[in-house]
Amino acid sequence: MAKRTSIWTILLNAAIFIALEIAALAMLRHSGEVQGAWISQGVDGFNASVWGTKERIGGYFGLRKQNDSLANENFRLHQLLLRHGLEEKAASEEDMRIVGSFHYTPATVVRHSSNSQHNVLILDKGSMDDVIAGSGVVTAQGVIGSIDAVSEHYAHVISFRNTGTVVSARIGREGAVGPLRWDGITSDGAILEEIPFREGLEPGDTVYTSGYSELYPADIPIGITGKSKVVNGATFSIKVKLFEDLSKVRYVTITANNDKMEIRNLLNESAAEDENQR
Amino acid sequence: MRTNGNFILLYVLLTIAQLIFCNYLNMSQFVIFTLLPGLILCMPLGVNTIFCMLIAFVTGLTVDWLGDGLIGLNALALVPVALLRKPLVSSIFGHDMVERQGSFSIYKNGLFDCAGATVIVTCLFLLVYIIADGAGTRPFWFNLVRFLCSGIVSSILCLIVLNVFNPRERR
Numbered sequence: 001m002a003k004r005t006s007i008w009t010i011l012l013n014a015a016i017f018i019a020l021e022i023a024a025l026a027m028l029r030h031s032g033e034v035q036g037a038w039i040s041q042g043v044d045g046f047n048a049s050v051w052g053t054k055e056r057i058g059g060y061f062g063l064r065k066q067n068d069s070l071a072n073e074n075f076r077l078h079q080l081l082l083r084h085g086l087e088e089k090a091a092s093e094e095d096m097r098i099v100g101s102f103h104y105t106p107a108t109v110v111r112h113s114s115n116s117q118h119n120v121l122i123l124d125k126g127s128m129d130d131v132i133a134g135s136g137v138v139t140a141q142g143v144i145g146s147i148d149a150v151s152e153h154y155a156h157v158i159s160f161r162n163t164g165t166v167v168s169a170r171i172g173r174e175g176a177v178g179p180l181r182w183d184g185i186t187s188d189g190a191i192l193e194e195i196p197f198r199e200g201l202e203p204g205d206t207v208y209t210s211g212y213s214e215l216y217p218a219d220i221p222i223g224i225t226g227k228s229k230v231v232n233g234a235t236f237s238i239k240v241k242l243f244e245d246l247s248k249v250r251y252v253t254i255t256a257n258n259d260k261m262e263i264r265n266l267l268n269e270s271a272a273e274d275e276n277q278r
Numbered sequence: 279m280r281t282n283g284n285f286i287l288l289y290v291l292l293t294i295a296q297l298i299f300c301n302y303l304n305m306s307q308f309v310i311f312t313l314l315p316g317l318i319l320c321m322p323l324g325v326n327t328i329f330c331m332l333i334a335f336v337t338g339l340t341v342d343w344l345g346d347g348l349i350g351l352n353a354l355a356l357v358p359v360a361l362l363r364k365p366l367v368s369s370i371f372g373h374d375m376v377e378r379q380g381s382f383s384i385y386k387n388g389l390f391d392c393a394g395a396t397v398i399v400t401c402l403f404l405l406v407y408i409i410a411d412g413a414g415t416r417p418f419w420f421n422l423v424r425f426l427c428s429g430i431v432s433s434i435l436c437l438i439v440l441n442v443f444n445p446r447e448r449r
Contacts, residue, residue, distance in 0.1 A: 013327050013361065020335045020357045027339075027350030028410060035348060038413035 068108070071251040075106040078140060078253075102217050105131060105254040107155070112247070117184060119159040119246075121145060125254060126153040136215030136255040142222045142244035143167050144252050146215050155254070161187065161246050169222055169240075170210040171195065177210045180222065180240065187247035190223060195236040201228055207240050214260045285322065285443070292317055292439060293337060300345030308420075310407065310428040314341065314352060315399040316436030318359045319367075320443040324379040327364055334360035348411070355407040359399050370395050383444035384437075396436040397429070404428050 029039040082104075111122035125131045127150045137144040137157050145159040158165060161182045169180035169192055176195045183189040192207060205225045211218020226239035257263075292313050299311040318334050325333070338353030345352075368376045370391050375382065384392045408421050408428070 009327075013331075016328050016331055017357060017361045020331055021354060024335070024338070024350040024354035024357065027342075028348055028354060029350075031342075031349040031351075032413070034413045034415055035351075035410065038415075041414075 067250075071108070072106060074140075074251075075104070075253060079104060101258045103130075103256045103258055105129060105256070107131075107137075107252050107254050109250050109252060110154070112249075113159075117163050119161040121157040121159055123147075123155040123157060123252065123254070124153070126150045126155055128152050130256075131155050131254055132256060134215070134260070135257075136213070137252050138209075138216055138220055138255055139244055139249060139252055140220075142242055142246075143209060143216055143220065144244070144246065144249060147254065159246065160190075167216065167222070168210040168212045169207050171201070171205050171207055171225060171238075173208065173219070175205070177212065178235075180207070183239070188223075188242040188245045190240040190242055192225070192238040192240050193231070193235065195228075195238060197230065197234055197236065201225065201236060201238065203227065214257050214263065215255065217255060288443060289317060292442070293340065296341055297345050300341060300347060306427075308424045308427045309431055310404065310424070311435060312352075312400070312403065312407075312428070312432045313435050313439050314338065314356050315359050315403040315432070316396060316439030318356060318363060319395060319399045319436065320440055321360075321363070322379070322381070323364065323367065323376055327361060330363060331357050331360040351407060351410055354410055355403045358406060359403050362402065363399070366395060366398060370398075381444050382440075384441055386444075392440055393433070393437055396440060397433045400433045400436050401425075401429055404432065 025039055029036045105125055107123040107125040109121050110124045113119045113121075121137070121144070123131075123137070131147065131150050133147055133150055135147045135155075137147060143160050145157045145162070145165065147155045148158050149156040160167065163182065163184055166179045166181055168177060170177045171192070178192050178194040180190050180192045183191050195201070203225055207222045207225060209216045209218055209220040209222060221243060223240040223242040226241055228236045228238040231237045296311075296313045296317075299313070303311055314334075314337065317337065318330065321330055321333070334356040335353050338351075338356040339349070341347070341352045342349045364376055367382070371382050371387055374380075382392065382395075404425055408425055412421055
């Protein structure tokens with residue numbers, strides 16, 4: 001108790017001291033011209049220092065809001081770019097039909113597990129935002145995973161960093177296609193398998209999404225190829241260094257294929273016809 | 279220790295003496311004659327720091343107002359002396375003296391300790407006084423010479439003040 005009283009006394013002494021010194025400085029400021037200018041200079045310097053610190057602190061805590069704003073802006077620009085690209089493609093290749101139309105929804109990762117072989121993510125978008133299970137999750141620099149369940153406001157994502165997740169990927173724009181799996185060890189490593197032996201491979205080639213999947217649009221850059229090895233004398237297994245570090249991703253885009261049901265129905269009909277023919 | 283009445287009378291008289299120094303004893307721009315740090319140092323230890331700071335502020339303002347100086351200058355320099363009075367006394371004369379609210383004198387505590395205390399409070403006062411008075415316009419050497427000259431003279435004056443307040447107190 002005595003110690004607390006002592007601390008309060010010290011604080012009170014300091015407060016009175018500061019008040020008296022400020023009063024004396026205020027009087028001195030109006031008393032002498034030189035002293036006035038000197039004190040004003042000091043006060044201005046102090047104010048600038050305080051305001052500067054306040055601005056820096058405010059700026060630091062405002063970074064999240066600014067990040068969200070930039071992510072939205074980035075998403076909007078990306079959409080514009082994509083639309084522009086599709087229009088150009090349609091104009092130059094009029095007889096070609098664009099297969100697969102995706103609906104994009106920006107989202108933020110609110111939870112992330114990254115220390116196991118079965119990693120998941122939670123996104124801040126749910127059924128209220130028209131997000132459905134079975135959608136893909138990507139960024140401009142890679143595939144993040146696929147949504148397996150949604151609640152009203154959140155979506156549960158099976159991460160690409162999952163031993164069971166496979167993404168159809170292509171080497172270059174027109175190269176061989178194969179399944180891409182997480183390497184199970186690093187946050188930015190994957191393995192591209194079943195690449196035909198006849199393919200000429202160069203380390204450093206870019207790997208893109210093939211577009212054969214219902215989940216992900218084609219031509220999203222995923223990573224670059226590294227060392228390769230021959231498996232069973234028939235195919236290559238290639239190490240891929242991913243562009244996106246999956247342990248650090250924060251802003252993502254949910255991709256929903258609008259033609260998914262149509263494609264599935266067509267496949268079902270084809271399977272049914274095959275059954276009938278047998 | 280003298281009675282409160284005597285102390286107040288002496289305090290007022292020495293403040294008047296300081297006013298006389300300010301108004302009629304301008305020997306050189308390098309020398310400042312001041313008794314004020316001594317007055318604050320000799321204030322009874324029963325007076326708490328807040329009250330002591332207020333007295334220092336009022337005394338400084340009075341000297342500034344009635345003397346031929348900048349208003350606020352002595353007050354600005356004297357308040358830090360009042361703030362650090364008890365810690366200083368405690369560190370030089372012992373914590374026991376502050377606890378007992380005793381008094382100190384040259385005869386009782388020795389010239390060395392008393393001179394040390396007066397030199398420290400005088401230097402603190404002069405440091406603030408000279409910096410604020412110069413307001414960044416005077417060269418360093420000028421301020422240094424002024425500080426040294428004024429420090430020697432004013433420390434002696436403050437030591438005399440200390441002896442005036444407690445002249446015959448012995449161990």
